[in-house]
Amino acid sequence: MISYVDYLRLLPKTELHCHFASTMSSELFIELAAKHGVELPTTDPDELFDFAHLVDFLVAFRFAHDVLRDPDDFERVAYDGVASAVADGNLRYREYYVNPQYFAERGLSYTDVIDPIIAGLARAEEDFGVGFRIVVAINRRADAASAVDLVREMIAYPRPEVVGLGQDDLTPENTEDPGRFIEAYALAREHGFLLTAHVGETDDATPDAVRIAIEELGCDRLDHGYRIVDDPAIVALARERGIGFAATPLSTTICSGWTIDDGHRIRRMIDAGLAVNVSTDDAMFFRTDIGREYTEGLRLMGVTAEEAKQIALNGIDAAFCDGAQKARLRAEFRAAFLALDAALEPERQSV
Structure with missing residues (x-):
C-alpha cells in the first residue's frame, strides 16, 4: 500500500503552464551564469530566489534569460528539465512558454532560440516518452506592434512543435491589459495557432481580464x-465554453501571498466546476516541481484522489497537441490510475 502523498506524486501528469527558462535547476543556472560571465547578486539559491511579490519575481525572471546564449545551453536546459520532472512527479507531457523577445534583446533570433529547444525536447521525448509542444509568449512589457511582429516570425518560420500564442509578464504600467494585443491574437488565430493568456493572476488583477481573454482574444x-471566482457571470461563461485553466498553486503563495487551504481560489474554481489543471509556472524560481504542486498544493486544498485524477485528465483535454496524442495520453493515464488506486489504502484517499 502507498500513502496519499506518494499516490499524488506518482500520478501521471501533464504540465501546460511552464516557462522554459524556469525549467533550469538552480545549479545549472549558476553554472551558466559563470560560463557567460553573468554576475549574480548571490550564488546562494535561498537568497537568489527570495521574492517579495510578483513584480520582484519578474525582474529576476527577465534577468535569468541572460544566461542562455549558446545552442548547447538551450538544448541542455530542455533535456535536463524533462528528466527532472519525470523523477519529481511522473511528467508525461509538457507545454513550454518561450519568450523570443527577451532573447532578441540579447542578439538571438527567433530560430536561434526555438530550434535548439526543440532539439533538446525531442531528445528527451525519445529517451523518456514525454511529449511536448511550444507556446510562443508575448512579453507584455513590449508594445502591441512588436507582438504582431512576433506572430509574423512564427508564421515565417513554421515549426510543427510551435502550436500556440500566449502573453505573460506585465505591461510597463505593471498591469495585465490582455486586450492590448488583440491584433496579434487575431493574426495568430488566422494562421491556425491556438491561444492562451496570463490573466486574473493576483489581487491587483481584475476578473474582467478573464472575460476579455475569452470573448475578445478568443x-x-x-x-x-x-480572479474569475469574483464574478459568477464570468465563471458561467468559462464553464459554458469549456475553457481550461492552467493553475499553479505554489506560485500564489509568493506572487500573491495566499495561503494554500480549502478556501484557496483554485479550490473554489474546482468547486465551481471549472476545468482546472495544475502546473509549476516557474519551478526554479518558486522552488517547486510538478510533484510538489500535487503533493502539497492540491493536498492542502483538500483535493481527493478522484479529483486529482480528473485534474490530471483536464490537462490532456486542455493541451494543444492533436487528438491522436490526447487519446494515447488518456489511455496511459487511465492504466496508471488503475494501478495506483489498487495500491492506495482507501482511508488515505484524502489525507
Missing part, C-alpha cells in the same frame, strides 16, 4: 485566471 484556455 483564448482556447487560460493561465491562472483566479
Whole structure:
C-alpha cells in the first residue's frame, strides 16, 4: 500500500503552464551564469530566489534569460528539465512558454532560440516518452506592434512543435491589459495557432481580464485566471465554453501571498466546476516541481484522489497537441490510475 502523498506524486501528469527558462535547476543556472560571465547578486539559491511579490519575481525572471546564449545551453536546459520532472512527479507531457523577445534583446533570433529547444525536447521525448509542444509568449512589457511582429516570425518560420500564442509578464504600467494585443491574437488565430493568456493572476488583477481573454482574444484556455471566482457571470461563461485553466498553486503563495487551504481560489474554481489543471509556472524560481504542486498544493486544498485524477485528465483535454496524442495520453493515464488506486489504502484517499 502507498500513502496519499506518494499516490499524488506518482500520478501521471501533464504540465501546460511552464516557462522554459524556469525549467533550469538552480545549479545549472549558476553554472551558466559563470560560463557567460553573468554576475549574480548571490550564488546562494535561498537568497537568489527570495521574492517579495510578483513584480520582484519578474525582474529576476527577465534577468535569468541572460544566461542562455549558446545552442548547447538551450538544448541542455530542455533535456535536463524533462528528466527532472519525470523523477519529481511522473511528467508525461509538457507545454513550454518561450519568450523570443527577451532573447532578441540579447542578439538571438527567433530560430536561434526555438530550434535548439526543440532539439533538446525531442531528445528527451525519445529517451523518456514525454511529449511536448511550444507556446510562443508575448512579453507584455513590449508594445502591441512588436507582438504582431512576433506572430509574423512564427508564421515565417513554421515549426510543427510551435502550436500556440500566449502573453505573460506585465505591461510597463505593471498591469495585465490582455486586450492590448488583440491584433496579434487575431493574426495568430488566422494562421491556425491556438491561444492562451496570463490573466486574473493576483489581487491587483481584475476578473474582467478573464472575460476579455475569452470573448475578445478568443483564448482556447487560460493561465491562472483566479480572479474569475469574483464574478459568477464570468465563471458561467468559462464553464459554458469549456475553457481550461492552467493553475499553479505554489506560485500564489509568493506572487500573491495566499495561503494554500480549502478556501484557496483554485479550490473554489474546482468547486465551481471549472476545468482546472495544475502546473509549476516557474519551478526554479518558486522552488517547486510538478510533484510538489500535487503533493502539497492540491493536498492542502483538500483535493481527493478522484479529483486529482480528473485534474490530471483536464490537462490532456486542455493541451494543444492533436487528438491522436490526447487519446494515447488518456489511455496511459487511465492504466496508471488503475494501478495506483489498487495500491492506495482507501482511508488515505484524502489525507
